[in-house]
Amino acid sequence: MNLRGKNVLVYGMGISGQSACRLLHDNGACVSTYDDENRFVSYFAHEANPMMKKYDLVVVSPGIKVLGNQLISHFMITGTKVISELDLGYIFCKGSVVGITGTNGKTTVTSLVGEIFKNAGRKTFVCGNIGLPITSVAKDTDEHSVVVCEVSNFQLELSNLFKADVACILNIAPDHIDRHGSFEEYIRVKRKILTGARNQKVILNFDDEMVNKLQINKKTTFFSKKLLNKGIFVKNNYIYQNKNKIVPLSEIPLFGEKNLENVLAAVSVAVAFKIRPNIIRQTVASFKAPPHRLSYLGQINGADIFDDSKATNISSTLSAIGSLGERGLVLMLGGLNKDFEFDEIFKQGYDFEKLICFGQAGQEIFDCATKFGYQPMLFPTMKSACHYVRATAKAGEKILLSPACASFDEFASYSVRGEVFKEIMFGEIEQIEMS
Numbered sequence: 001m002n003l004r005g006k007n008v009l010v011y012g013m014g015i016s017g018q019s020a021c022r023l024l025h026d027n028g029a030c031v032s033t034y035d036d037e038n039r040f041v042s043y044f045a046h047e048a049n050p051m052m053k054k055y056d057l058v059v060v061s062p063g064i065k066v067l068g069n070q071l072i073s074h075f076m077i078t079g080t081k082v083i084s085e086l087d088l089g090y091i092f093c094k095g096s097v098v099g100i101t102g103t104n105g106k107t108t109v110t111s112l113v114g115e116i117f118k119n120a121g122r123k124t125f126v127c128g129n130i131g132l133p134i135t136s137v138a139k140d141t142d143e144h145s146v147v148v149c150e151v152s153n154f155q156l157e158l159s160n161l162f163k164a165d166v167a168c169i170l171n172i173a174p175d176h177i178d179r180h181g182s183f184e185e186y187i188r189v190k191r192k193i194l195t196g197a198r199n200q201k202v203i204l205n206f207d208d209e210m211v212n213k214l215q216i217n218k219k220t221t222f223f224s225k226k227l228l229n230k231g232i233f234v235k236n237n238y239i240y241q242n243k244n245k246i247v248p249l250s251e252i253p254l255f256g257e258k259n260l261e262n263v264l265a266a267v268s269v270a271v272a273f274k275i276r277p278n279i280i281r282q283t284v285a286s287f288k289a290p291p292h293r294l295s296y297l298g299q300i301n302g303a304d305i306f307d308d309s310k311a312t313n314i315s316s317t318l319s320a321i322g323s324l325g326e327r328g329l330v331l332m333l334g335g336l337n338k339d340f341e342f343d344e345i346f347k348q349g350y351d352f353e354k355l356i357c358f359g360q361a362g363q364e365i366f367d368c369a370t371k372f373g374y375q376p377m378l379f380p381t382m383k384s385a386c387h388y389v390r391a392t393a394k395a396g397e398k399i400l401l402s403p404a405c406a407s408f409d410e411f412a413s414y415s416v417r418g419e420v421f422k423e424i425m426f427g428e429i430e431q432i433e434m435s
């Protein structure tokens, strides 16, 4: 794409918008910026009213909801080319690009794949939804490098140019319905990662009902926790690729069934790049999962404490319950509802030790649980719920923060929520209350 002298508007001035500006500027474009909250980077021209101007290209940040957005509709109606920040970064990436998406597990798989490539001596860039915009790494890539990109639905929504050489879908369950309007639309957007290059290799989770149903091509590799005829699968407590043993399950340091799926996915990507089995095995064995994903924090009064603050949807919470088991489980649910019905959790008939609801969605979850015969407890905030749970913790309990909601009613992000949880459970209670 020749951008020299072209008028380009970047919409949304978060970290991806800012790095898109730099990439465009470095490639000779005349960059203007717009942000609904009036944030702007001082050395680019900030537009007060971009509808009044004509642009050759508009680059949109992932956080901007496309449905119902008047500015984006205006550009589309007037025939202006509109692309995503993901598209822009991809166009300038050299070498191979791996795209990893899914409702849950993206960050874990992206990190593990990145580690495997690095240990194999490849020039590796781990980027995307994980926190580093693809537009910020593109200029440093070359024909030998590998870009491992965590791809969110937000990034895919406006994307048409992103064509990963290897595309992986981990799982699909209802999420971000508030953004996409329906589960069907969420699936349609997720599938866009498969509209890839001619020689795109596709890696899919055989065990996920929704992913398994996706149309496959000749180059599709499936991974599974069960025995398959070919692909990446588990047999006799080993991860196999066809007939080759790759990793013994006993060496996987990550906890739970979902993490086994994550490791299978990462092994599948590594195998697609012909990485040596001993490198894959060593990397898996020494891998440390990113925090707030069913992380074991320690004990209080003999109760085990688990931080799964990253569980911001129902399927993630259900998988945490499945991994820990219902016996002695003190489940902490709540935050900001993303348009979910909570019936899915309670209709399973789990026999929880305690059910704790909190935050903006607390009353709704409380009412739903009560409808199914539970006797939940309701707290206005997660902090107040944590103080109660800590004060009453007893031996044999498994205290699990797996909220099935976004964090934004009380915290800046799921990671802040997880840190506060840890602080209250293990830190100086008085200090936390004063702050």
Ligand code: UMA
Pocket: 011, 012, 013, 014, 015, 016, 017, 034, 035, 036, 037, 038, 039, 061, 062, 063, 064, 065, 128, 129, 130, 131, 132, 133, 134, 152, 153, 154, 155
């Ligand atoms: N803005 C508008 N109009 C809007 C919405 C936002 O102008 O309607 C502006 C805001 O005022 C703000 C800017 O856009 O100035 C924020 O941009 P952004 O929301 O695109 O956020 P970035 O800082 O660029 O971060 C984005 C991703 N954020 C989102 O998708 C919401 C980050 O994922 C990602 O790590 C980063 O790019 C680098 O690629 C975060 C995320 O929450 C972690 N992702 C969601 C998730 O994981 O569930 C999808």
